[in-house]
Amino acid sequence: MERSAPGSLVPEVGLDRTSPVPLYFQVASRVQQLIESGEMPVGGRLENELELAERLGVSRPTIRRAVQYLVERGVLVRKRGAGTQIVHPKVRRPVELTSLYDDLAKTGQKPRTEVQTLRVGPAPDHVAEALGLDGNAHVTWIERLRFADGEPLAIMHNAVPVDVLPLGRADLEGHGLYELLRAAGYAPRMASQVVGARVATTAEARMLGDVRGAPLLTMTRTAWDASGQAVEYGSHIYRATRYAFELTLST
Template sequence: MSSEVSRPLSVPRSPVRPVEVDRTSPVPLYYQVATRLQELIEKGEIGVGSRIENEVDLAERLGVSRPTTRRAIQYLVERGMLVRKRGVGTQVVHPKVRRPVELSSLYDDLVAGDRAPRTEVLDLRVIPATDAIATALEITEGTEVTWIERLRYAGDEPLALMHNAIPTDVLDVTREDLADRGLYELLRRAGHVPRIATQVIGARSATAIEARTLSEKRGSSLLTMVRTAWDATGRALEYGSHVYRASRYSFEINLSAG
């Protein structure tokens, strides 16, 4: 197998640093090309609206085959990061927020990715726990919990509609707190550090209200996440039920063989 590393790739009309693919790696070349471009798009080094050079020129610049290049481009089109326009070519559209599946908050992930999180608090009140909430938090049905509804933005775009229930004796929180900081940061400041969680990820269509709130069309695809988090002692700290715009958001799962 050749140890040669391909020539660098840059995108015309955009101040992008070179990208390289490694022929010695077991990772398929198309995936290397796609993930390198994805990283640059997510970091803003390839801006929204930038045009990607045609497959022939791109393949020649990389020293890979045209089918490899076509497959890399198609991968990013399917992920909603590129779009093909007749008469224009392939352009960058709004990048998705990729969130690693680990015990962190969306706010923390957006800050880490330099995505300028902003929060609109839609509801904050004390309610009796429903059966589902009580089961998740391991409390008696009807026990008072703090109910929180927030709309989370990445920059100027609405990204997620989040509902959380927290035992009232775990966290005393205000609208200002929730607007300025992430929920997990507030829990940590209160001395309650989430250590373990169960999480279920799914998908469904947006309701009319959800679509309007998230600036999507009714029936658009949403990703869903239901999570319960516990501290090191095994006490349930929060229950969350969130929906995310599938056109702007994805979960990233890293797998390895045991």
């Protein structure tokens, strides 16, 4: 018989077995929701896996998978022999793969993009190497100036293999590159990046409305989709007075 034990930490779950959403995910989402709402207090302990499985009417492996999902996100901590505890109320996302456009839009700043250059041609050597293309493969090469709330923020250089996606000026002024890639079925799934710093040259400073010698954050990135296809190479500079990278790491 299903009932909520007095003081039990996972009061109600309401699983839908007809839903296409996997059971383990339904369980994980519900638990996460209960933690975020404060119904399951940080520092509190979860019931053990067998009890949880029985009470929710699923098997132990399914419960384990749900708990595992939240452990990977830093919400729960498991200790063999000791139990499972809630250590953080919010999901800490292991670095999201988003573009600057998405980041700005999410924080309510109005992004605007000027496409300075857009041309198709053979990839330069270092780009071809980063993307794993052979020497005569063609890419779309883009230079964009990105504004936030009307102020220049970044100069962005990108290369996208033409096989992946034909790009037009209009697309790029109204959408982030990653948004376009996702829409075309080439959602970035993995990326390798190098973040550094240097000072602005006169030309860069002029474009960014800043002074020569202003600090810049630099980032070069290669991104691949789920199938391992390289979808984008980027080499960007950001005004460091207006932008910084936030990351969450977990081992």
